[in-house]
Amino acid sequence: MIEGRGLTKIFSPTSTGKNRITAVDNVNIRIEAGETLTLVGESGCGKSTLSRLLLLLIPPTRGEIFFEGQALKGLKGKELHSIRKKIQIVPQQPESSLNPRWKIAHSICEPFRIHPDLLRGRQIEEELKRLIGLVGLEPEQAARYPHQLSGGELQRAVIARAIALEPAFLICDEPTSMLDVSTQASIIHLLKTLQQDLRCALLFITHDQGLAHAIGDRTAVMFAGQIVEEGQGVLDRPYHPFTRRITSISDSGSLHPSEPQGKKIPGSCVYYQFCPKKTEKCLYSPEMMEYEDRRVRCHNFSFA
Numbered sequence: 001m002i003e004g005r006g007l008t009k010i011f012s013p014t015s016t017g018k019n020r021i022t023a024v025d026n027v028n029i030r031i032e033a034g035e036t037l038t039l040v041g042e043s044g045c046g047k048s049t050l051s052r053l054l055l056l057l058i059p060p061t062r063g064e065i066f067f068e069g070q071a072l073k074g075l076k077g078k079e080l081h082s083i084r085k086k087i088q089i090v091p092q093q094p095e096s097s098l099n100p101r102w103k104i105a106h107s108i109c110e111p112f113r114i115h116p117d118l119l120r121g122r123q124i125e126e127e128l129k130r131l132i133g134l135v136g137l138e139p140e141q142a143a144r145y146p147h148q149l150s151g152g153e154l155q156r157a158v159i160a161r162a163i164a165l166e167p168a169f170l171i172c173d174e175p176t177s178m179l180d181v182s183t184q185a186s187i188i189h190l191l192k193t194l195q196q197d198l199r200c201a202l203l204f205i206t207h208d209q210g211l212a213h214a215i216g217d218r219t220a221v222m223f224a225g226q227i228v229e230e231g232q233g234v235l236d237r238p239y240h241p242f243t244r245r246i247t248s249i250s251d252s253g254s255l256h257p258s259e260p261q262g263k264k265i266p267g268s269c270v271y272y273q274f275c276p277k278k279t280e281k282c283l284y285s286p287e288m289m290e291y292e293d294r295r296v297r298c299h300n301f302s303f304a
């Protein structure tokens with residue numbers, strides 16, 4: 001459905017090209033229709049940059065994106081516009097993605113104004129009613145401004161807008177982290193129901209390992225721009241030392257330093273400075289290794 005191969009994004013904040021930041025580093029990612037991939041990782045590891053690449057908002061420095069088997073490199077104009085409408089996002093902070101001067105209904109209908117060839121006049125009104133009902137909002141709530149709704153209601157409005165064009169790929173970037181526990185549960189339930197109806201591929205970014213485990217068919221763990229481990233049951237049976245650290249499964253009692261040890265060595269494994277099990281081999285960045293449904297980027301992991 002959607003696939004990124006060798007995706008790399010390097011930011012050069014200064015015009016001299018100094019202090020370059022490799023936010024996403026040679027990532028391979030694939031999500032099938034109807035499947036949920038959860039993406040976990042510490043703040044700053046590159047999750048949002050990866051999602052912006054997959055949303056086609058920023059171009060990769062290297063690598064390619066394929067959508068429904070089609071390479072997107074070099075696509076422009078109408079072709080790109082028609083693929084963009086099939087890829088939507090539910091962001092972490094709904095209020096920042098809604099125009100405060102627009103009524104909720106106007107925001108929900110925004111995709112129909114961007115893609116005017118799809119529906120007109122009365123059809124849009126009918127579709128608005130349907131979308132409002134689908135996400136569990138009341139019609140009078142849709143007639144209000146964003147500041148007149150709760151966080152959960154705003155998130156429902158943003159979800160309605162995101163599904164208006166029946167996306168084939170939906171990215172949810174920590175969509176419930178600002179909500180209370182019971183609202184979180186109802187929004188997650190809504191997203192999963194809608195995903196089943198639409199049969200869309202879902203990339204769900206979260207810091208919450210319990211949630212990642214509960215809703216993901218597979219989980220990908222990111223560290224320093226790389227996916228270091230991916231597969232089913234990753235958080236239950238972790239193999240990579242970083243995944244073991246975040247799931248608090250110790251490596252034979254060995255401690256991971258919380259601060260990097262020594263200087264970063266160019267070309268080494270991204271986890272080198274933190275890894276209690278590093279060996280000489282780790283001075284060279286490992287390839288992703290595959291075993292059954294698991295992919296692990298580590299020279300020293302064992303399936304024990």
Ligand SMILES: Nc1ncnc2c1ncn2[C@@H]1O[C@H](COP(=O)(O)OP(=O)(O)OP(=O)(O)O)[C@@H](O)[C@H]1O
Pocket residue numbers: 011012013021022023041042043044045046047048049050
């Ligand atoms: N436009 C940009 N210019 C320069 N550096 C950037 C830019 N966007 C992101 N970065 C850097 O890239 C790295 C990855 O950032 P990103 O926002 O993708 O991380 P994240 O995992 O989504 O973090 P969080 O969970 O806190 O949102 C960070 O070091 C960040 O400072």
